[in-house]
Amino acid sequence: MRCCVIGGAGFLGSHLVSALRSTGRDVLVIGRSDRDAVALPPGVAYLQGDIQNRVFIGGALQGVDELVDLAYSSVPKTSFENPVQDIVDNLPGSVALFDVASGLNLRKMVFVSSGGTVYGEALQLPVAETHPTNPISPYGITKLALEKYAQVYHRMRQLPVLCVRPSNPYGERQKPYVGQGFIATAMASMLSGQEIRVFGQQGTVRDYIYVEDVAQALVCALDQGLPGESYNIGSSIGRSNLEVLNEISRVALASGIQPKIMHVEPRSFDVAANILDVEKLRLLCGWQPKTGFAEGIARTWAWYGRNRGRP
């Protein structure tokens, strides 16, 4: 079984690649950067190229059985700064990919959407997949639009594609200071003696999930997910920024580091709370997160410590 992961050299992608390798799959990673190849585990093929280039992507996908698309050029914060760029960089390429993929004989395709942004303000918590989708960021809109394209390509072209909606993954190798990834930024800030900004008194409440658990959920979705469907991936536990910082402080203090916290005004583009209901995926394949928060934080802290806050 040959599985291609587009964006597989990134944070989530690299953990997914390891999880796929451990199931015995051949793995091909497609990425934009030449340098990405170095971070991959042994035995993983790497191709550099632009998925908007149909000739390249059509050739690269020959002989591929499974496809996971988690390449994305924006995060919610940058999508506000330039919503048109977010459209131009993400929609045409991913739609062209659905189109090319529809002409192949794929066993399964997974599009990685965003459980943290497609729903918008939660009407009730935790949020199930049937909750209305009213994103409050341009990033959430393009992710949602791509889910709709996935449904259309499934319906019209029989593409065996499904969508997953991870909440807030954290763990080793997540980049700090890129406008998402609170835990990565908090740890890197602590290690370099910088203040950590919390928006409001408690900060926002998010559903943090250890990245290896997300990778396992993606493998489950690839194995058993039903085409045309969407599946939440999360811990189903809400934690405020302050609760997260308390947990990180336990390990930081043990390393002799005292976090500095600065409270600033809440941002209008943050939803107050996001917690995902993951019953649908659990019922499908028995998946549930295995890594407790304290353990995940300890592992992540150890990694940032080894990498001195500069992954």
Next chain:
Amino acid sequence: MRCCVIGGAGFLGSHLVSALRSTGRDVLVIGRSDRDAVALPPGVAYLQGDIQNRVFIGGALQGVDELVDLAYSSVPKTSFENPVQDIVDNLPGSVALFDVASGLNLRKMVFVSSGGTVYGEALQLPVAETHPTNPISPYGITKLALEKYAQVYHRMRQLPVLCVRPSNPYGERQKPYVGQGFIATAMASMLSGQEIRVFGQQGTVRDYIYVEDVAQALVCALDQGLPGESYNIGSSIGRSNLEVLNEISRVALASGIQPKIMHVEPRSFDVAANILDVEKLRLLCGWQPKTGFAEGIARTWAWYGRNRGRP
């Protein structure tokens, strides 16, 4: 009060311009074509230009109080043929327009979406605004995405924008043979002796509404619609293609024309039935359609007859 209608030289736009003029508004139309200007009523200003050009659009909108965006380069059929083109031609320009409009001091903006495509397969009929939105065409996806951008610009930039979702308008000046507008194509076909294709035994069931009633609904939405909201516009009556053809045949036979009907296989990208619930708009401003179907068909037939099927 100065109202700008982008796409105001098209079918729906030209009727809207007349309705706006009759309320005493100054009207400015922006369109892409040089030739469009000829079809406009006296006293309406016309500017030719590309809304993707921010300098042009920023200048054109100076002094404008109200804005209606109904420019669109695709219809559902063409969006299937080239979904990437549908994205590139429609999303960046309309999002840039929301962005520019957010910096003006507008009283109200209306984005014209699509009640016939944003919902997808109806779970129940008639379809209210709260119905899930699962478009089955790329066209429906880009319309839905633009509604979501409207909501984000309303929330983040206080743009006083609302969305309307018309069902299937018909009436004078609608273009036949462009992949939407069954009534226009049927009448033009009858007048030129061509067969009319019906997909399946009865064809699809649609909510046809006379274009002048849609124009009145747009004026109501502009006057009283609440920013951030979406409003259906329709007749709330479902008619199959065959019922529509029976109604047209009554007027056609009186002109000595016998329609020729050809039944072909149903198309997978048509939803079986779409009928809109329009209580929300009626409760807002008392609007309801005034023109009965027989009367609307008679007026439209008379116009096509005068124009010999070639508007």
